[in-house]
Amino acid sequence: MAAVKLEQYLASVLDSKKSDTNEIRIKPGNEDFNLFSAFLENRNTGIHRYQTTGLTILYLAKGAVKTRINAQELTLGAGNIIFLQKKCNYEILKPSHKDILVKLEFDPNLTMQDFLGDYSKLNREEKGLLKKITTAFDQKRLLSMSGTPMSKSAHLVKKVIDEYLNQNLFARNIIMAELNLLLFLAIRSQDLAAETRLISNHQFAQTELEQYIDAHFTDVSLNDAAKYFGFNPNYFSSLVKQKTGKSFMEHVDERRMQEARSLLARPDISVKEIITRVGYSGKSFFYKKFSEYYHETPVQMRAELFRQANINLK
Template sequence: MAAVKLEQYLVSVLDSTNADTNEVRLKPGNKAFNLFRVYLENHNTGIHRYQTSNPTILYEAEGMAKTKINGQNLTLKAGNLLFLQEKCGYEVEKQGKNDLLVKLEFSSKVNCADFLGEKTTLNSREQKVAEQLVQILKTKRLLSLRCSQMSRPSQLMKKVIDEYLNHNLFTRSIIAAELRILVITAIRNQDLETAPANQHKFAQTALERYIDANYTDITLNKTAEHFGLNPNYFSSLVKQKTGKSFVEHVDERRMQEARNLLARPDISVKEIIARVGYNGKSFFYKKFNEYYHETPVQMRAELFRQANINLK
């Protein structure tokens, strides 16, 4: 199959399928091939939701795909490549008639950095790039490569898919070599330090909005997942960007709410503690005193005095 005709073939596969499944598997030309499986995103209705069990490559061959990776929106345009680590949750919105999203799901725990070659064969600059790549995949669980449809990496991916579909000698060796060139070519054209893993940029205002909506039962892991980041990396990023730790941000919001509730005579201190997300009275009192330098009872008395509230 000529690479220039690959898109037409893939479209015909989708047009001919009657299965109401989220994805359509393409069978390899060589039945013994086991490096990865190839799937096409079906054009049926609804949002398609997945959880990767092994490293996966998403490749937008034609059109575009609106996705949500680990809770963050990301649009894939023609030629774009996305490397996902295992245990990544992602969603794909309904595809248009001319959209082609291809998925390569590897059968073993390969890493994108593995395609760069043995460490002993790399010079110091290349080793630094490989280390950056490993760190990005470790912290963000994905790597977005914004290649164009006519770029060499995109053309190589078409060759990989074409080779997968045909029954030729040395298929696995050819594909492994093409994937290596694909990754190296794409990586050296990217700024790994500044290229985002997704289109979401962390901002303090976004963090404050999220805490404001979830402070009663918030956790670091849940918040990091919301921003599509590794918890340890997210924790460091919050401190770096805002000058305060994640816990300090949460405590600040809880203290603000506690003060607001203390001004209401119809709510007991015990109820306030539960409402703002603390489990114990002594811990709440300790935090409150650290923040306001007085006890909740003392503050309540002053708030009542200011509001001319007399409960006696």
């Protein structure tokens, strides 16, 4: 089943079920299939609360969903994947009619080791990395995987769902192989939030964030910052907001505004050059951000700074 057709099918299941239950079971192609059960998150209002009975995968096919997992808030974007431990408490916060959230709840006896396969043929570095991944999963009780609907990870999850729906020959074996590939590709591309900083219980500090932004504010990105600190972008974004009360980009904009004000006091630098130096690509966007932050235009502030410094360009 093509990806677009799969999403259309899942949407049709949601549209056809007029139920007050928080989740809707997706029937497998073969009722004897017992590797996992698949569900869709219903679109009824309110907070949906769960505790996993076995290792669980959450995959957001469409939309944007706010979750709370073990008291930690995470926002999922389309293509994002989360692995949850058995007996993990989580909540889906106010799902909308545009969201398509798929849940795969596995046999309670399965563990992450079953997905990672045989270690015997791995080299020392690979074994060490997998040990770190499983340790992080045990400590955090979740692994968050970044991606988009077009990413390899999303493609593999869609193939797993497709196998579940169609139940062709060797469906169970193929699903396990696809999940194995999904995890290995995610680990190799560092899409999993399970790097050394997490494993060593690294505590995020605002001073470190400020130092990083101070050094990179002209060309910084959320993904680059998340990789630097050893976190998945979604987790990092939520963590910054939780710890500081501001979003990552609010911190970046604040640093850029401070730099812009400093540069405006220099008569040898034009406003056009300042815009480029602080990391903005367009004049209108810079003026909008500047006015929101200082409640006056760059030209007005420059005039006042020149007046205070007794600079007269006439």
